[in-house]
Amino acid sequence: MPRLLSLYLAFPITTMQASNTFKQAFLKRMLLGLQLAGVSSKCMTIQERKSAIKLSADVAMACARGSTNWSRAIVTDLSKQEKNKVLLRSILGKDFERLIKPCHHTWKIPRSKKILKRSFRECSRRRKGLRAPHGLATSVLARVLVKKRTQVLKRLIPGGEYLDGSYLLDETLDYAISLRAQVDLMQRLSKAFEASKLGSHNVCTLQARGDSYADK
Amino acid sequence: MDDYVCNAGDLVPLPTSMQSLNNSNDHDTSGTASYIHDQIGIHDTRPPIISSIANDAGKETSTKNSRKRKVENISNQKVGCGNTTKDGTKDKRMKEGTERGGATEESQKANSKKEASGDASKRSMKPAKSECIHVRARRGQATDSHSLAERVRRERISERMKYLQDLVPGCNKITGKAGMLDEIINYVQSLQRQVEFLSMKLAAVNPRLDFHIDNFFDREIDLACNPGVMPMFDMPSKQWNPYIQFNSLHPTTACCGFDVDMCSSDRILGRTMSMSMPALLPDTILDSSLNVHRSSSYPSSWDIAGLHNIYGVEFYQGRRPDLPFQSLQGDNFP
Numbered sequence A: 001m002p003r004l005l006s007l008y009l010a011f012p013i014t015t016m017q018a019s020n021t022f023k024q025a026f027l028k029r030m031l032l033g034l035q036l037a038g039v040s041s042k043c044m045t046i047q048e049r050k051s052a053i054k055l056s057a058d059v060a061m062a063c064a065r066g067s068t069n070w071s072r073a074i075v076t077d078l079s080k081q082e083k084n085k086v087l088l089r090s091i092l093g094k095d096f097e098r099l100i101k102p103c104h105h106t107w108k109i110p111r112s113k114k115i116l117k118r119s120f121r122e123c124s125r126r127r128k129g130l131r132a133p134h135g136l137a138t139s140v141l142a143r144v145l146v147k148k149r150t151q152v153l154k155r156l157i158p159g160g161e162y163l164d165g166s167y168l169l170d171e172t173l174d175y176a177i178s179l180r181a182q183v184d185l186m187q188r189l190s191k192a193f194e195a196s197k198l199g200s201h202n203v204c205t206l207q208a209r210g211d212s213y214a215d216k
Numbered sequence B: 001m002d003d004y005v006c007n008a009g010d011l012v013p014l015p016t017s018m019q020s021l022n023n024s025n026d027h028d029t030s031g032t033a034s035y036i037h038d039q040i041g042i043h044d045t046r047p048p049i050i051s052s053i054a055n056d057a058g059k060e061t062s063t064k065n066s067r068k069r070k071v072e073n074i075s076n077q078k079v080g081c082g083n084t085t086k087d088g089t090k091d092k093r094m095k096e097g098t099e100r101g102g103a104t105e106e107s108q109k110a111n112s113k114k115e116a117s118g119d120a121s122k123r124s125m126k127p128a129k130s131e132c133i134h135v136r137a138r139r140g141q142a143t144d145s146h147s148l149a150e151r152v153r154r155e156r157i158s159e160r161m162k163y164l165q166d167l168v169p170g171c172n173k174i175t176g177k178a179g180m181l182d183e184i185i186n187y188v189q190s191l192q193r194q195v196e197f198l199s200m201k202l203a204a205v206n207p208r209l210d211f212h213i214d215n216f217f218d219r220e221i222d223l224a225c226n227p228g229v230m231p232m233f234d235m236p237s238k239q240w241n242p243y244i245q246f247n248s249l250h251p252t253t254a255c256c257g258f259d260v261d262m263c264s265s266d267r268i269l270g271r272t273m274s275m276s277m278p279a280l281l282p283d284t285i286l287d288s289s290l291n292v293h294r295s296s297s298y299p300s301s302w303d304i305a306g307l308h309n310i311y312g313v314e315f316y317q318g319r320r321p322d323l324p325f326q327s328l329q330g331d332n333f334p
Helices: A002-010 A020-037 A046-065 A069-079 A082-092 A094-100 A113-128 A136-156 A165-201 A203-215 B013-023 B026-040 B047-055 B057-073 B090-110 B119-132 B142-167 B177-205 B213-225 B265-273 B292-301
Strands: B257-259 B311-313
Touching: A020 A046, A020 A082, A020 A165, A046 A069, A046 A082, A046 A094, A046 A165, A046 B177, A069 A082, A069 A094, A069 A165, A082 A094, A113 B142, A136 A165, A136 B177, A165 B142, A165 B177, B142 B177
Parallel strands: none
Antiparallel strands: B257 B311
16 A cells, blocks of 8 residues: 555655655745735735635645645645635646545555454453453553543544544654644745845845946 | 655665555464564553563564464464453463463364353463463454454554654653653644744735746745755856846846855745735746756856855846846855
8 A cells, every 4th residue: 555655755754854845845835825815915904814824835735745634634624615715726726636536545454344343342342341450440541541632633633533543643743744844934934024024125225235246 | 646755765664564564464464563573662551461472572473473374274263372462461471471382282273162252251261271372262253353453553553653752852751652642732733833823924924925936936945945055156247147047127126135144045035025026027037047956056166165155146137138136135245
């Protein structure tokens, strides 16, 4: 099954860093999205602008990552609102169809239903029946804690409600790496924009310098 | 078609085994399970049970495997001993572990027997088993594959937990799934909050994004991705660099610059974005000429060491021969 492998191929495990391809694709899509959303026009409130920027950032991250569960979930969730759909389509182009396309969950370990049913029966019987009293309370407590936290995690990761176990952790790993790269790139962008704002004020004073340099 | 970077060298051998694990049926899982077992060890929330297995790793898995092979041929029969990891107490497991090696034959003979009742009887049989290592056949294959799959599943989860431990900063000392999950949740939440904050910040800055993207972002991305790589350019005024052509600028707002700072990729980004053109002029944009790959070979003619503190990007106006470039923040010029 290529999916698990692709997870590791996209982000080398040793560094836990997003690849340069990802960063490039992200920046490209992000800027395209910012442009298409029309953030530079004056007629947006700051809230609208913020949501547009966030949308284009998320879409850029999802598109740059490719086809993973969470990336598809992001695009699908965003496109549920009609007003976003047009924008998404224009940002993503043909990738929109690719990411929206429902992909049946093929990455579960194939298990026969008969075996699953039997094991479920055994498990419930085990739970009802004799259980070693030693360590009962702590193990149950630990299990409850873990269960609660996995539920929280499922809500955090886009598209995580349908995953479980190691697949959820896979998605978390991938999503966290992408998020980190997204944050880093957005920080750079904001610094750049600020610098540009700063720089545009200094244009006149520097023109003389430029001319003098041009004479050399 | 996905945008993946194939770094084959970065692959650890484990994922392939995981992949084969996904693909294989129960028949093969025992082999790969032992492979994983040997590879990663077991860090499990229930160490008492697992450590006993780990101690006898080689012996146990080999015998278990041989047993499994035989069992698979016989339907509805199973090896109970090696697979009851979920239940049972520590001492029982240990006993089984130590005595298993000598009793393979008996176990195989005992395979024909079947348990009449469910787990209660299985549990009560345990002490008897440890004496003679009768591996009673469980009821059907369910528990067998279930237990084995359970173990495999736990190993996968613990392996992912290790990776996540590397990812989330400051998690080296945290053991146990609950604490780790807590940290992971906090980390992901903080990252998401950061994204929100940054998007608000970007909204507040309100950039004037009237520039053409393709031109500069190739270069900027190259810079963003390789902050250590500084294209060292000297900017003689008369020299037209065919490699670096950016979109045409309105003369008054034209700017390019020299930057003393080594980490100036952000400033470059800012500089390019400050070229706020009211309208895009695509015909002056020479996308093809903007070749990032060539630019890397470009500075070879210069003394890079001498120019290491000069870093600049030049913007040309496509139509006008005289160069309206200015330096924004550069202080040093050669």
